[in-house]
Amino acid sequence: MASIKDITLGQYYPTESVIHRLDPRVKLVVTLGYILSLFLITTVPGYLLAALFLILWTGLSRVPLRFMLRGMKAVFLLLVLTIVFNLFLTPGEVLFRFWKLSVTREGLRTASLMATRLVFLIVGSSVMTFTTTPNHLTDGMESLMHPLKRLHFPVHEIAMMMSIALRFIPILMEETDKIMKAQMARGADFESGGIIRRAKNLVPLLVPLFISAFRRANDLAIAMEARCYRGGAGRTKMKPLIYQTRDLVAYGLLLLYLVLSVVIGRDLLHLQNLLTGVLAWRI
Amino acid sequence: MTLEFDHVNCIYDAETNQPVKALSDVSLTIGGGEFIGLIGHTGSGKSTLMQHANGLLKPTGGRILADGTDIWSRDYDRRxxxxxxxxxxxxxxxQLFETDVLTDVCFGPKNLGKSAKDAEALAKEALEQVGIDKSQFALSPFELSGGQKRRVAIAGVLSMQPEILILDEPTAGLDPRGRKEILSLVKRLHREKGITVVLVSHSMEDVARFADRILVMDHGALLLNESPASIFSRRETLQQIGLNIPETLLLLDELRRAGLGTDDPAMPLTPEDTAEVILSWLQ
Amino acid sequence: MSLIETKGVQHRYARRDEEGNIIQTTMALQKITCEIRAGEFIAILGHNGSGKSTLAKHLNALLLPSEGAVLIDGMDTRDDENLWHIRQLAGMVFQNPDNQIIGQIVEEDVGFGPENLGVPTGEILSRVDEALAKVDMQSRRYSSPSKLSGGQKQRVSIAGVLAMKPKILILDEPTAMLDPAGRAEVLATAHELNRRDGITVLLITHDMDEAAGADRILVMDRGHLVMSGTPREIFARSEELTAIGLTIPTVTQIAEILRAHGITIVKTPLTRQELTEALTAYAFALHNN
Structure with a gap:
């Protein structure tokens, strides 16, 4: 039962920090940029640069480290699997043997780089969710995707759907808990039995949950109509997103970081090959 | 059967920096065919208390004994x-999820391992007790009126033949006729079946007329555990914790203040009894 | 001119089978004709299924009459051009607070209506300020709705309507899911808005004590408007009310029994104070004879 309470989607950590005050669009772009850089970087100095950026990014957010690491719990298994697979299954120069498995130099290298990359990726992107309310995030996405509107992509509708979903997830979680208890009070068993039995046992939980969700959706639609909602056209914003100086500075820093990560992070020889290739193609 | 709460505590979110004390050192005994009213405003801990009574929640401190056995001892069959x-x-x-009323009420007995035939017999008996007509057995529970849904829900629990029946706000959201019907149904079940009934409510008026004993919860603590008469002699305490006092008692208080009444401690709860008291005062 | 006018409104609900054939039609409203003046506080009373919510939904064009007409400030609800203006004029608050709050923080929700109306940004903020002040919720402006009590949630919903600057506030059983403290909060807010800001309030309820505070009560039964009058006029007809599944306030019930026993009570009392006054007068007269 406790498990349902533990699932929190919006893990916003309320505090005052520069990162909290940044425009959500900036945070989205920085996060995407950072993820991109992690895939570009292949050298150790490059990883050091990424680490430096991460320390700055998390440090400025003033979110306690233990909250950041809590997010790691969920992907711990993935992390372990990544390490194990890379460690044992990469062919190359054998360092030592362990039972029937052998660890290679290349394997060690790939495993540690992959693990670092994964940790950086998760911590780096969790800063965004820790410092941005879900609604701000949706606002940011809506605004960033705005150009797609010309291609008749339903940007406003998707943003509205996301924010409604975010609003109702905690309510439906609580409801799930209540229904579960009501059925357990009638002797229902959600814990034992094989997979088919368990799936069957979920029916008494899912039917009331779906009915309730549909009713809520219907109620909400009527309530929105009653408050003159008629889609995105003609709507104004109470708090439109406006770039401040700090946002532009952040964009500048991101650009600098990306350039550096290409210069330091890529094998220069590799880069040269790439450049010659591009030039050759141009010619 | 007798259910005993022995210094029960319940703390939510103990590991966070904002622990919530939902139950604080509650000791009480339920059983012996009594009609008990459990009163408190929203968030007073009455729902939490109730969910401890059948082992849906585990106390973080203290014990709950069913006929002398700790329900959280190993191997205890909480189902x-x-x-x-x-x-x-x-x-x-x-809780309603089946395609028809009768099958839904069978859910509880079936979970207890009863054969289909026995479960159906128990369900039919329970439905009859709550006043659902045979002609409605095949209806979808979702087509019923609010009051009828509540009856079917009560039957769904009655069919398991409980010795203690706890009802959480069974009249919430019903109109005056529906409220009256459900309350008299509960009263009748208590009388005819001789089971212990706990009626949870935030309305004093609903509970006061029937209860032998009233439990008043406030901020997770059991504030009062007494007969209705003795509870109502503490009107000020009740008002302080935001509970409503039956209109009839407030009226008599006002008449006393106007010099129309005597100090006799009469505590009528129905309009008829109140009129009688007033008539005796006027003569 | 009256602010709300219904002329012979009928509303048919059709139940259809899977192929879309009508298998049953129910008349949810039967020839409802009434007028409501600006500034009135009206209670619409009726048991569950009496049609009171259906009537309410006609007043802001969420439902349209099958026959007859509804005029809001002179505008016909069947005319598409008036739709958004009518919904802005006649705001509606529903029973379940969780199913009508859209924003994830209070101020966001209150701003939702004005955003839909295309109000300029600066003005939305001032409207939100004003609306929250009117329901006394400024201190929770940045709270998440899930952290609020039921009564507070309903006050936020009311603020969300007020931010659209309506003339009419329709409350569809706003207290049905609240505890006594929450009920009192919401009712006090509704009365305050009516008295201080002159907003016309329509309170749909089956609670007699809530209805007793209205200027006028409309009683609905099985789709018909069966009574209309001041609370005192309505509650004097206790037999008719009982017959349609409604009761009268406890104090009024007691007064009736006393009258039956020969006690003179001239004015049907609705509050404890009124009954006390009546009985004081009776005792005084008795004493002087």
Whole structure:
């Protein structure tokens, strides 16, 4: 039962920090940029640069480290699997043997780089969710995707759907808990039995949950109509997103970081090959 | 059966920096065919208390004894406890899920391992007791009116033949006629079946007329545990914790203040009894 | 001119089978004709299924009459051009607070209506300020709705309507899911808005004590408007009310029994104070004879 309470989607950590005050669009772009850089970087100095950026990014957010690491719990298994697979299954120069498995130099290298990359990726992107309310995030996405509107992509509708979903997830979680208890009070068993039995046992939980969700959706639609909602056209914003100086500075820093990560992070020889290739193609 | 709470504590979110004390050192005994009213405003801990009674929640401190045995001792069969301590939640929508009324009421007995035939017999008996006509057995529970849904929900628990029946706000959201019907149904079940009934409510008026004993919860603590008469002699305490006092008692207080009444401690709860008291005063 | 006018409104609900054939039609409203003046506080009373919510939904064009007409400030609800203006004029608050709050923080929700109306940004903020002040919720402006009590949630919903600057506030059983403290909060807010800001309030309820505070009560039964009058006029007809599944306030019930026993009570009392006054007068007269 406790498990349902533990699932929190919006893990916003309320505090005052520069990162909290940044425009959500900036945070989205920085996060995407950072993820991109992690895939570009292949050298150790490059990883050091990424680490430096991460320390700055998390440090400025003033979110306690233990909250950041809590997010790691969920992907711990993935992390372990990544390490194990890379460690044992990469062919190359054998360092030592362990039972029937052998660890290679290349394997060690790939495993540690992959693990670092994964940790950086998760911590780096969790800063965004820790410092941005879900609604701000949706606002940011809506605004960033705005150009797609010309291609008749339903940007406003998707943003509205996301924010409604975010609003109702905690309510439906609580409801799930209540229904579960009501059925357990009638002797229902959600814990034992094989997979088919368990799936069957979920029916008494899912039917009331779906009915309730549909009713809520219907109620909400009527309530929105009653408050003159008629889609995105003609709507104004109470708090439109406006770039401040700090946002532009952040964009500048991101650009600098990306350039550096290409210069330091890529094998220069590799880069040269790439450049010659591009030039050759141009010619 | 007798259910005993022995210094029960319940703390939510203990590991966070904002622990919530939902129950604080509650000791009480339920059983012996009594009609008990459990009163408190929203968030007073009455729902939490109720969910401890049948082992849906585990106390963080103290013990709950069913006929002298700790229900959280190893090997204790809490599923069969849930049949003996029947708990009807506030919203019937949280438990109704089957395609027809009769099958839905069979759910509890079937979970207890009864054969299809026995389960059906128990379900029919329970439905009859709550006043659902045979002609409605095949209806979808979702087509019923609010009051009928509540009856079916009560039958769904009654069919497990509980010795203690706990009802959470069974009249919430019903109109005056529906309220009256459900309350007299509960009263009748208590009388005819001789089971212990706990009626959870935030309305003094609903509870006061029937209860032998009233439990008043406030901020997770059991504030009062006395007969209605003795509870009502403490009107000020009740008002302080935001509970409503029956209109009839407030009226008599006002008449006394106007010099029309005597100090006799009469505590009528029905309009008829109140009129009688006033008539005796006027003569 | 009256602010709300219904002329012979009928509303048919059709139940259809899977192929879309009508298998049953129910008349949810039967020839409802009434007028409501600006500034009135009206209670619409009726048991569940009496049609009171259906009537309410006609007043802001969420439902349209099958026959007859509804005029809001002179505008016909069947005319598409008036739709958004009518919904802005006649705001509606529903029973379940969780199913009508859209924003994830209070101020966001209150701003939702004005955003839909295309109000300029600066003005939305001032409207939100004003609306929250009117329901006394400024201190929770940045709270998440899930952290609020039921009564507070309903006050936020009311603020969400007020931010659209309506003339009419329709409350569809706003207290049905609240505890006594929450009920009192919401009712006090509704009365305050009516008295201080002159907003016309329509309170749909089956609670007699809530209805007793209205200027006028409309009683609905099985789709018909069966009574209309001041609370005192309505509650004097206790037999008719009982017959349609409604009761009268406890104090009024007691007064009736006393009258049956020969006690003179001239004015049907609705509050404890009124009954006390009546009985004081009776005792005084008795004493002087």
């Amino acid at each position: 069969s406890l849930r049949a003996r301590v029947g708990l009807v939640f506030q919203y019937p929508e949280h």
